[in-house]
Amino acid sequence: MRTPDIVPHTEAHPLVDGEVRLLGAARQVTGAMTRVEMGKRRVLVDCGVAQGREKMEFPDAARDVDALVLTHGHLDHIGNVPTLVERGFDKPIFATRATLAIAKISLEDSLGMQGASDRDAARFIARFDALARPLPYGRTADAAGLSLTFHEAGHILGSASAELQSSESRVIVSGDLGRKDSPILRDANTEWAADKPVDVVVMETTYGGRDHAHTHDDIERDLEAILRDAISRKAKVLIPSFAIGRTQTLLYFLNTLVESGRIPEIPVAIDTPMGLAITETYKRFQPIFDKEALDKIADGDDPLDFENLFKVERGKDSARLRDVEGPMIIIAGSGMCTGGRIIGHLQDGLPSERTTVLFVGYQAEGTPGRRIQQAAERGGKVRLKGGEEVLVRAKIARLKGLSAHADRGELLDWLRAIPDARRVALHHGDVEAQDAFAAWAPEQLRASASGRPS
Template sequence: MKLTIHGAARQVTGSMHLLDVAGYKILIDCGLDYEKDRSVQSNENFPFKPKDIDVVILTHAHIDHSGNLPTLVRLGFEGQILCTPPTADLTEMLLMDSVSIFLNKAQGSRKRGRGGKHHQISQPLYLHKHVMDTMDRIVTIGFNRPFRLTGDIELTFIPVGHLLGAGAAVLKINDQGTEKSIAFTGDIGRKNYPVLNDPQTIPPVDYLVTESTYGGRFHSTDKTVEQVLIETVEKACIKEPGRLIIPAFSIGRTQSLVYSLNKIFSSGLLPPVKVFVDSPLAARSTQTFRKFHSLLNEEAHDFYNKKGDEFEFDNLTYIENLKDSRQISNYFEPCIIISSAGMLEGGRIQDHLFYNIQNYYCTILFIGYCAKGTLGHRLLRGDSIVHIKDRDLAVYATIKQTDLFSAHGDHNDLMNVVKEQDKTKLKQVFLVHGDPQSMEALAVALETEEYPVIIPEKGLSYEL
C-alpha cells in the first residue's frame, strides 16, 4: 500500500492524496490549488493520468477539497465520487459558482486584452457541462455506514464538524492478506460551533493523515460569539448610525452568523437592525441546511422547536439579484451587510467595499482566515490605501477581526484528534493542509507526546 501526497503539502490549498492498494487507485479529495505562484490553469497538470484513478473520496465540499473534480472528469476520470449527501448538494453549488468566477475572469481578461497585442486570455478551467458530468459520478454514503469499495477495502465517513456533511474518510484495507487502516481527516471542526455538531472521535487506525491549519494557534476564549457580535453591532449600528459589513463565505460561515444574529435579536439583546445577506449562493445553500436539518446540533434543534427557523427572522433579507444588491448602497439607515467572498477576492462584497471603504461610519468585521496577497489580508495588516475595482481608495472604515467564527479546530483540537488514537496501534501521522510554520508547531507538540510525525513533501510516496 502506497500513499502519495499530491496536494496541500506544506501549504493550505489543493488537497489531493493518492492511495494505491495493490494497483487500485483511490484519490482522496481533488481541490483547487490557490497558491499565488500558480495560475488557475496549472491545476489541470495532474501528476497522474486521471483515467487511471479508480475512485475518488470527497471529505467535504469546500473548493480547496472539491474544486478540481470537474477537471479530473474532463481529462478522463470515469469512476465514482463518494461523499455524504449534504456534501453532494453543497459541492454542486460551489462548483457551479466556480464556473461563474472562471467565466467572469475570462470576460475581464478579454476586455483588458483589447488594447494589447500580447495579452493572454484567461480560459475557464472547466464549464457547467463538466460540473454536471462530475455530479453524475457522485454516489452518496451516510455517516457511520460502512461502504465496500472492493472486496478488500471498506470506507466509513465519520462526522468532523467544520461544514455540513464534512466527514473523515476511514479506510479498512486487506492489503495482500495484511489488515491495515488509514484515516484522512479532511478539515477538523471545533467544538461548540454554531449550528454544527462537535467532531466525532475517529476510530483507531494505523495511519492518520490530518490537517494542520491552526497548528500552534489557539482560538480566543475570553468572549463568546454572541458577546463579540453584540459589542460590534452596538458600536457600529446603534451608538453610531453606521453600517457593519461582514465578509463571509456563503456556505457554512454565513449560516452560523445568521443563526447567531437570530439568537441575539430574538432574545431582545439588541434593538432591531436591518440585515442583508447579499449572496445568491448563501440563499441556496441555506436551503440545504434546512433540507439536512437532522444533522444540525442539539442547540439548533432546540431553537427551532421554541422559536422557529434558525435562518429566518424579522428585518433579515436575502438578496438574490444584482439590481437589489446595488440598491443596498441607497439604504441610509444603520444596517448589517453579510456578503461573500470571505477574503474579498471576488463577489458582491467588492461592490460594498468600493462604496464604503472611505466611510468613517462603516465597520468591516472579518470572521475568517485571509490568505496572504488577498485584499482581506491587506486590510487586516493595516494598509491605508487599497486597490478595489481599478481604483486606489483610502481606508477610512474601521477594520476589526474575530476568529470565533473560524470553523477549523485550533492547536488543542488538532492535538486531541491524534491523542484520541491508540498510541500502540498508530504507526504514522502525516500533517497536511497548513502553512509550514503551523505544521512545524503541531509536529513538535506531537513529537513531544512521542507520536511519529511526518511533514510530507509534495509528490513523495510512502510505503505503508
C-alpha cells in the same frame, strides 16, 4: 500502548499492501489530494486546488484511480474535480449527500468564475451527478474494492473523515476538522472501532501550532459590542464573508443576539447568491445539525433565520441597498474582497465614517481585504477590483474566533481518540505549523498514555 510516529511534510507513507501518497497539500494548506493504494486498489481522497499564493500542478498520479472520495465541499478539497473529469475520470465519486450538494453549488460557481459557459458548467454538473454516490455517516460501502466509511468531522455541513480498509491495511484521512462546539455542526467523531491498528492517519494541521483563545461567549460579546457601536452611529456594517460555512455561522450568532434582545432588530441583508444557496442547503439538511441547533428548531426558533433578515437575489437590488440609510448589516461575498457584491458596497461605504467593515475571517497577505486593513491603519486609500481609488475612513473591526478549523489541542484530542494509530502523516498546514505539531504532540500523547496530566 505505543505512541504513533508523527511525520510532517512527507509525500509517501508505506503500507504493507500499498502506499498513501500526498499529491497535494503536503507542504501547504490548500490543494488537498491524497492517493491511497491498498492491495492494488486505488482511491483518491479529495481533489482540491491550491488557493491564494499557494501553487500546484495537476498530478498525473491522480488520474489512474478507481474511485474518488470527497471529505467536504470547500474548493481546496474539490476544485480540481472538473480537471480530473476532463482528463477522462469516469469512476464513482463518494461523499455525504450534503457534501455533494455543496460541491455542486461551489463547482458551478467556480467554473463560472473561470469563464466557463453556462452550457459547459451544466454539462459538468450532469456528469458529476451521474458519478456521485451518496454515503451516509457511519455506513460502510464498497469503494473500488476497499471498504469506505465516513465519520463526522465537524468542519462544515456534510464534512467527513474517510476511513478506508483493505484486508491488510487501515487508513483514516481526517479531512478538515472543525472546532469543538461549533454552531450548527456536530463535533468530530471520537468513537472508532478498536479491533485493528490504524496504519496511517492523514491529518490536517491548519492550526497545528496554535491555540484558539476565543470561546462562543467571547464571540457573542465581541459581536454585540461591534454592532452596538455601529447602531449608535447609524452605520452600515459591511461584512465580507465566505459563502460556505462562515455565512451560516455568522447568521447563527446574529440570531442568538437578536432573539435574546441583546441587539435591537436592524435590517440584515444576505447579499450573496451563493451564500443564499448554501444557507438553503444547510436548512435542507437539518437532521444532521447538532443538538443545540435541533433544540432551537424544536423550540420554534430557526437558528439561521430571524426577524428583519432579507435575501438579496438580484444584482439591481444589491445596488439599491446603497440608498438605504443605516443602521443595517450587509453580508456579501467574497470573504477576502477579491470580487463579488461586497466590492460595490465597499466602494460606496469605505470613504464614510458611518460605515463599519467587519472582517470575520483571515485576510491573506496581498488580498484586497488585507489592503483595506492596512489603508485604514495609515488613513490611506485603496483600489478595489474595477473601481476608482477610495479613501478609507470607515471603522474597521475584526471578529476573532470564527475559525472552522480545530486548534492544536483539538487536533490532539481527535488523534488521541484513535486507538492504536501507527503513523500520522501531517498535511494541509504550512511547514511551520506541521513542524510545530510534530514537535509538540508526541510528549502530550506520551503523557496521556502514561496517565500523567498533559
